[in-house]
Amino acid sequence: MNSISNKAAIVGVGVSGFSKDSGRTELRMTCECIKAALDDAGLVPLDIDGIVKHTDDASDEHSVTSSMGMGNLTYFGESRWDSAPCSMVLRAAIGVATGVANYVVLYRAVNGSSRRRMMPSMRASGQMSTSDLLQWTYHAPFGLMSEAGRVAMIVRRYMHEYGINSDQFGWVTTVCREHGAKNPNGMFYNEPITIKDYLESKVIVDPLRVMDCHEEADSAVALVVATVERAKNLRQKPVYILGATQSQLSETEEKNSYYRPVISGLPEMGHMGKRLFAMAGVGPKDIKVAQLDDSYAPLVPMQLEELGFCGRGEGVAFCEGGDRIRVGGELALNTSGGSLGEGYLYGMNHVVEAVRQIGGTSTAQVKDADLVLVATGAGGPASGLILGGSR
Incomplete structure (x- = not known):
């Protein structure tokens, strides 16, 4: 279970800005970010012998490797x-820790706002799997078409069981926007909001408001992972991968796991968290900074409960007022702004921000941030990382 702990490190990062229209194809953004990540690490394309991508990324590995001149691959995966952001780091770490590769690049590029693409997505609707289509058969005829709608059903049950008022979720968005307002790379730079702004935002699918939901963006990220031994000789101080785990249970579906005894929790996140803390040899009290899946604001307090930062039904109270979750508080959350305050890149920017925190370069820096937890995949298959500045 701890075979890769302390055996791999993130050694380079490249990230584009977040915008409504990048003016570039996803392939071009991918290549620009990979070049930036290699420059950050002090490497060149021919050093790369492994690549990991998201299954749905429109920039396939063939186009990327030929465009970048990375012609020496011995390891590749998806x-x-x-949950992909953390699991992509996990796969990269496995590659270098087992000696299959020396340097692995992982990337994600999405023109989620402008839809400006070199080619269509690798998984268009006509390529949906049988299991995907089966889920849609049960839900779509009754109007449950959107992801926000599926999340709203889970949140409504959570509110019912713990006596929560939907207005209380607003502190998550308010703090994320507060952090994002300090981030010149994000979509909401210099645009903080107040709790009043949140309460005045439109309800789009009860109980979710517009400001509970992530903002589609054009953006890209690339990371380089190496063994800890090789990392010592590179340009940047290594960010060590102390823990990396995934979880999928028998009843897990993607944000619509309604067919289990309790739908008011995120059990995959809880199961993943236990394994993650055990692998890293730390506990919730050791973590002062966390980058949690905030694609939908109500999922954040639910994750706090599952990961052991507070008790069942106490996540909303933990966030209320914002003082405990902003920089300077008990557990600083999503310090780049996250999906709600920086832009939506399916959680890849959360991994980048964890690296920045450990390197001391965040725009909302937490003092002595030597351990950072990252969680992705709330409401479906979950994955997580604990990154550290020392082994």
């Missing part, structure tokens, strides 16, 4: 679902 991850899917919203």
